[in-house]
Amino acid sequence: MYTKEQKKLVSYVRVRVKELMNQYPAKAHGFDHAKRVAKWAVLIATAEHANIFLSEISAWLHDIGRVREEFFGHKKRHHELSYEMCREWFREDKRFDALSKEEKLQILYALRYHWNDMANDYAVAWILRDADKLDGFGKLGLKRSLDFFEGDEGKIEVDLRLRYHTLYNLRSRQAKKIVQEKNMLEPVEKYFKKWLKEKIEPVAL
Ligand SMILES: [Fe+2]
Numbered sequence: 001m002y003t004k005e006q007k008k009l010v011s012y013v014r015v016r017v018k019e020l021m022n023q024y025p026a027k028a029h030g031f032d033h034a035k036r037v038a039k040w041a042v043l044i045a046t047a048e049h050a051n052i053f054l055s056e057i058s059a060w061l062h063d064i065g066r067v068r069e070e071f072f073g074h075k076k077r078h079h080e081l082s083y084e085m086c087r088e089w090f091r092e093d094k095r096f097d098a099l100s101k102e103e104k105l106q107i108l109y110a111l112r113y114h115w116n117d118m119a120n121d122y123a124v125a126w127i128l129r130d131a132d133k134l135d136g137f138g139k140l141g142l143k144r145s146l147d148f149f150e151g152d153e154g155k156i157e158v159d160l161r162l163r164y165h166t167l168y169n170l171r172s173r174q175a176k177k178i179v180q181e182k183n184m185l186e187p188v189e190k191y192f193k194k195w196l197k198e199k200i201e202p203v204a205l
């Protein structure tokens, strides 16, 4: 699947991201999240006959900016910080010289716009977004949401409502198929409906 050089770079990126994220574990967006997104990205890119290598690299790197956002008080949104950090890594770390200019641009674009469903200049961008979205579903996706918002009911409510928006915006057939076949909406929906029911109290005059 990958050339020897690509394999070497993927494992180097994985280790560098792991070291960073284990040192600064961002809430619900640690190394385990990156690992699952990388797995989904490979699956989706394979089914879509897209660039698997760039999709996987982008997935490993996509949330590195959360470290600066959460631990170093940077005010920009994490997508922008991931983009900025990745540019720095590309400039400072010779290992990334294995990538061509075009490959670097695709990765940077995917990182910067992994929040924006209209940014479709490269397939890698929407593949990353689909892979990232998948990690919001299933029991784990629900747990991530609850962990991230630490009991803030208002934020959890909005976030769970957003799952339907996310589902609507999945672009690849493969991602839609995964959610459907693995019944990944169910745990989220079940929790949300139960929560809604618990909020119903008798009305009185
Ligand atoms: Fe992100």
Ligand SMILES: [Fe+2]
Pocket: 029, 033, 037, 062, 063, 132
């Ligand atoms: Fe993410």
